[in-house]
Amino acid sequence: MVYELPELPYPYGALEPYVDEETMHLHHGKHHGTYVANLNAALEQHPEIDRGNVDDLIAELDSVPEDIRTAVRNNGGGHANHSMFWQLLAPKSGVGGDEDFGEDLAEAITWGFGSLESLQERFTAAAAPGALFGSGWAWLIVNPDRSLSIETTANQDSPLMEGKTPVLGLDLWEHAYYLKYQHRRLEYINVFWDVVNWREVADRYEAG
Numbered sequence: 001m002v003y004e005l006p007e008l009p010y011p012y013g014a015l016e017p018y019v020d021e022e023t024m025h026l027h028h029g030k031h032h033g034t035y036v037a038n039l040n041a042a043l044e045q046h047p048e049i050d051r052g053n054v055d056d057l058i059a060e061l062d063s064v065p066e067d068i069r070t071a072v073r074n075n076g077g078g079h080a081n082h083s084m085f086w087q088l089l090a091p092k093s094g095v096g097g098d099e100d101f102g103e104d105l106a107e108a109i110t111w112g113f114g115s116l117e118s119l120q121e122r123f124t125a126a127a128a129p130g131a132l133f134g135s136g137w138a139w140l141i142v143n144p145d146r147s148l149s150i151e152t153t154a155n156q157d158s159p160l161m162e163g164k165t166p167v168l169g170l171d172l173w174e175h176a177y178y179l180k181y182q183h184r185r186l187e188y189i190n191v192f193w194d195v196v197n198w199r200e201v202a203d204r205y206e207a208g
């Protein structure tokens, strides 16, 4: 078995005008596609490795042979992160608006942050260029006690690599926004809130 690029759950232009169609084509087809190809190429050297769920693969990096561990970390992380990211976005007019996140998640947000607006402010601050230097991701994590916290990772590292459960993630690589927003990362972070699929976040919170 080899890993495959999953289809987007919506058309490439569905997130316009917040995320433009050309960026979605390049980001999904070229960037995500390359992570998948490079992951498969690395694993070819070790046919004995179980190619199950990519989330499980990157959660057990210590058991990956050392000669391909960095390649699996970067490209397996890239495959897992992007596969999740596409699911976390939705057209603004579709399901998953912020009225749609269910009681459990709503309670956890109120308990942890006071309000959704306050969560968004803190997430945005963590994701801003001054806080996360270079390429990486910002995450909302569900902790074992059901509380939520905000974290960032560098490169394509995933919270799964540290045994943590992400319920929301934002790609902060320039390839995710540069065509439309150039250096204006904060503008991209702000429009992200217009296309978050909160129903999906809630489902992940309830499952995590």
Ligand code: MN
Binding pocket: 027, 031, 082, 171, 173, 175, 176
């Ligand atoms: Mn990306």
